[in-house]
Structures are given as structure tokens and as C-alpha cells.
Amino acid sequence: MKVVAMLGSPHTEGPSSTLAREVLRGAQDAGHEVVVYEVNEMNVRGCQGCRYCKDNNADCIVEDDLQPYWEQLHSAGALVVSAPNYAAQVCGPMITYMNRHYCLLDADWNVRIHPGIKLVGVFSQGRPDAEAYLPQYNWFLGDFQNRDMVLVDTIVHTRELSYAPGSPLMERAYQVGRNL
Numbered sequence: 001m002k003v004v005a006m007l008g009s010p011h012t013e014g015p016s017s018t019l020a021r022e023v024l025r026g027a028q029d030a031g032h033e034v035v036v037y038e039v040n041e042m043n044v045r046g047c048q049g050c051r052y053c054k055d056n057n058a059d060c061i062v063e064d065d066l067q068p069y070w071e072q073l074h075s076a077g078a079l080v081v082s083a084p085n086y087a088a089q090v091c092g093p094m095i096t097y098m099n100r101h102y103c104l105l106d107a108d109w110n111v112r113i114h115p116g117i118k119l120v121g122v123f124s125q126g127r128p129d130a131e132a133y134l135p136q137y138n139w140f141l142g143d144f145q146n147r148d149m150v151l152v153d154t155i156v157h158t159r160e161l162s163y164a165p166g167s168p169l170m171e172r173a174y175q176v177g178r179n180l
């Protein structure tokens with residue numbers, strides 16, 4: 001199975017990316033192929049609202065660094081998305097990326113990607129209350145669930161939780177990937 005990941009943090013060694021990579025390490029150990037993107041390193045424009053996708057029943061036509069991603073996603077069995085919390089919400093570039101999945105609904109609002117892609121969300125926040133932003137994380141993940149993806153787990157890191165190797169959160173992340 002192919003596992004596609006979009007990491008949302010500018011901190012490649014920070015908690016959200018580290019935990020997401022641990023999910024991917026587990027997935028690799030389970031024999032899965034892993035394809036990783038980092039939105040902070042990419043040119044990803046916002047949805048242009050051009051309706052090309054609706055009028056042509058096609059993936060997004062915007063010519064930017066998401067172009068190879070669509071093909072990967074169509075052959076993926078799982079999608080891992082990670083993000084820091086900025087201003088009580090998933091960080092902006094990841095919302096821009098999420099908006100682009102508008103193209104996965106056709107003109108009649110039918111989903112135009114295979115159903116059942118397993119979805120894992122990994123988020124990091126300063127606030128110690130891990131449940132404080134769950135509505136925001138669920139809203140973000142809901143856009144993918146609306147494209148018939150199936151949520152497997154939502155991992156929330158807070159500043160009080162360790163993401164060092166061997167920590168409970170890292171072990172959970174590994175197991176999530178291992179069991180994909």
C-alpha cells in the first residue's frame with residue numbers, strides 16, 4: 001500500500017513533523033511505500049475557484065507543486081497530514097492545501113477518488129489541554145472525510161508531552177503507522 005504524507009510545519013524536526021514521520025516509520029516497517037511532502041518547502045497556491053475540476057471532472061489544473069501529489073493520492077491507501085496549531089487553528093498553509101481538495105468532488109458533489117483512504121491527523125499545540133482544539137482539528141480532517149477517507153487516528157501533541165524517542169506519544173505514532 002502507498003502512504004502519502006503532507007507535513008505542515010516549517011520545523012522539520014519539531015513535534016508535529018517528528019510524530020508524523022514516526023507514523024511513517026511504522027508504516028514502512030509494515031511494508032508500505034511512503035511518499036512525503038512538506039508544504040513549507042512547496043509552492044502551493046490557494047484554490048482559484050475556477051471550477052475547471054467541476055466542468056471537466058478532473059484533478060486541480062493549478063500548475064504548482066501539488067501537481068504530482070494528485071496522482072500519488074489517487075493510488076494511495078493512506079494519507080497522513082500533520083500541522084502545528086497557529087492562532088487556535090490548523091496552520092494556514094495546511095488549510096490552503098486542504099482547500100485544494102475541492103477538486104475531488106465533481107459537479108454533482110460526488111466524490112471522485114476511491115473511497116476508504118485511511119486518514120491520520122497529527123497536530124501540535126502549545127496549550128496543554130489536548131482537547132481544546134479538537135473541534136478545529138476535526139473540522140480540518142472532516143474535509144478529507146467528506147472525500148470518503150476514513151479517520152484512523154488523531155494524535156495531538158501539547159507542549160507538556162514528550163516526543164522523544166521511546167516516549168508514549170512516539171510509541172503510539174509508530175503503532176498507528178504499523179497498523180495501517
Ligand SMILES: Cc1cc2nc3c(=O)[nH]c(=O)nc-3n(C[C@H](O)[C@H](O)[C@H](O)COP(=O)(O)O)c2cc1C
Pocket residue numbers: 009010011014015016017083084085086087088089124125126127128159
Ligand atoms: C504563529 C503561531 C501561533 C500559535 N498559536 C497557538 C495557539 O493559538 N494555540 C496553541 O496552543 N499554540 C499556538 N502556537 C504554538 C505552536 O502550536 C506550538 O509551538 C507547536 O508545538 C508547534 O509545532 P511544530 O514545531 O511541529 O510546528 C503558535 C505558534 C506560532 C508560531
